[in-house]
Amino acid sequence: MSRLPITKTPKVYVGGAFIRSESARVFPLKDASGEFFANIPQCTRKDLRNAVEAAAKAGPGWAKRTAYNRGQILYRLGEMIEARAGEMADAITLGGATPAAAAREVAATVERLIYYAGWTDKYEQVLGNVNPVAAPYFNFTVTEPMGIIGVIAPDEAPLLALISLIAPAITSGNTVVALASSTQPYPAILLGEMLATSDLPGGVVNLLTGFRKELISTFATHTHLRAISAVVNAEERKALALGAADSVKRTHLRKAEDKHDWLADSAQSLEAIRETLEFKTTWHPVGA
């Protein structure tokens, strides 16, 4: 007689804790063959605001970590995913990916984290510089994280695309509130468990599941989100840009209708880090 397995109740990872939506709403997730798989939290605008609050609490501490330490933590996250690669690949196949494609996506995700782990203590050396002003001042430009970044992941590549948007933001000390793929949310649920064991402080990455149409207006207008990094359609781009104007929020909106090769090296870059940085210039007199 076969044993009835214990199924996992999906919870989202917010503020370092695994929570259900405050609304207690869920939506059913089916596997590729159409069978019921699990109920996924249908997060609300209130959940999003709570997540922003958690990100705000974690922000200053994360930004103050040394670049070396942030690099090790991103690397550690890679280790955590690598160790559970099979389980993660299974989560990706739920959405219909072949086992080989799912394995490729997991491997690429780990590689992406290692790529950004290496940037933590280098991007500053490449992006900042001393400016030779024509007066007796020591003038230098450095970068600073913007603060809390709102991430809206595309439906496809539910793990790799999500990480490709989150990783460059946290490389520099930003914190993130991310909305996972609506059609394939389960890899993000599993990612939360890996984040929790990666030494990443709670609240640095907050993952929500649910529906864009319910959450996009709050992503657009929440004043504490200083930038939005998203893969969205034309209507969503307009809504985000309109709302962003209220607080002069930075928007980096990639087109959902374009083909994105998330596996390619072009999906990772120094520029992706720069998009969530501010440049700060300091003038200091030179003299006795």
Next chain:
Amino acid sequence: MPTLTAKKMSTRLSRPAPELIFGDLWEFDPAPESADPKLKARYELFIDGKFVAPKSGKYFDSINPANEQKLAEIALAGPADVDAAYAAAKRAYDGVWGKLPGRERAKYLYRIARLLQDRAREFAVAETLDGGKPIKESRDFDVPMAAAHFFYHAGWADKLDYVAPGRRVAPLGVVGQVIPWNFPLLMCAWKLAPALAMGNTVVLKPAETTSITALKLAEIFQDAGLPPGVVNFVTGAGDVGAAVMNHPTPAKIAFTGSTEVGKIIMRALAGSDKKMTMELGGKAANIVFDDAPLDQAVEGIVNGIFFNQGHVCCAGSRLLVQESVAEKVLAKLKNRIRTLRVGDPMDKNTDIGAINSREQLDKITRLVAAGVREGNEIFQPACKLPAKGFYFRPTIFSGVSMSSRVVREEIFGPVLSILTFRTVDEAIEKANNTAYGLSAGVWTDKGSRILKMSTELKAGVVWANTYNKFDPTSPFGGYKESGFGREGGRQGLLDYCKLV
């Protein structure tokens, strides 16, 4: 005799040397600048390398805010003129400028810098007449700095492979730009130089009260042989600006102006693929610690808020003084302000010139009245103001709270609000407690504290033991609602290119 010595000493201590109060006690002889600004009676639009009449045939007056006299007529652009300007810019980009090797673009920019230096005094006088700023500022700051921006960016044009390490950059195409009236020529240079160095072509609208130096700069473009259509100037008010921003042609728009208008532009462009740079308002904190060299700090405070009549987006309009030295700083500041010479901008001794327009004077007057109604303590020196023209006395508000309107709102005039703090953390908290984040100043003798403050202040530019310093090599731009993108330096170029 020891007792007598002691008595003498105590008398000396209790009665400090009287401050030298210049103000109206000493009359300065007038020292007017007399160079010829070589103004035309009428300025046309500059489209496709030529000065052309607006299709509507309409013109508006540009007046001298120092005496309200008409200086010249400026063409009023309409939508058809904006179309023509963009068509010329597109032709110039596709046909010439976008294909020109960087070293050739560089040579044009170098020429422009040199020709501007040649005519520096003429431009300085024109700038002061049109905008009201003291001649010593337009002569020593605006015009030389504008030339420096062209010279600096010229050298980038053939070195663009070094702008974004590991990547190649390409121009965006046609760029639309709208600039403010506080530094008319300099803002022109800030906007044009990086755009042109990168290989873009431009349609630019100057502010309606200060179009003259842009159109004089167009004369230099002709003299330099700049290919037609590379830069086009359309003149007029906000509706022309909107036509420039909302036009379908530009791949990027760049705006310097108020946060309010910046938001309107962001909303208007929502859903478009246009890149944007926004250099918006500010309400900078200028923070004085008790160990600061106070006399030097007072000079910096004065320069921070009264430079260019306070028409500066990065003006140090919120003074934060550590409580233990607050009274001393306030007393020194009042004495210093009494010596400021307010009046004819063309006089070489003038410190504070004319407010740029009646509209701006009204706005400053309204906000200062609100500050008085709120019960803040106001100080203004008893200086004489010219009978005609737009002038406002340097003003300080003390005893203000963080919630006061004069602390929250950008006044864009010679008005300083003074707050106090006790600890470093309180200074940081108060400095950052604003929607703006353009700039900040820190005055302290302690190096580690400067770096701590610079790290914690949410502002794009931090001046330590100095204020209001600018340089083409030094990126300028804001955090939060002060906008995004940088102007100047290597980082400024990133906003005028795409990575390929």
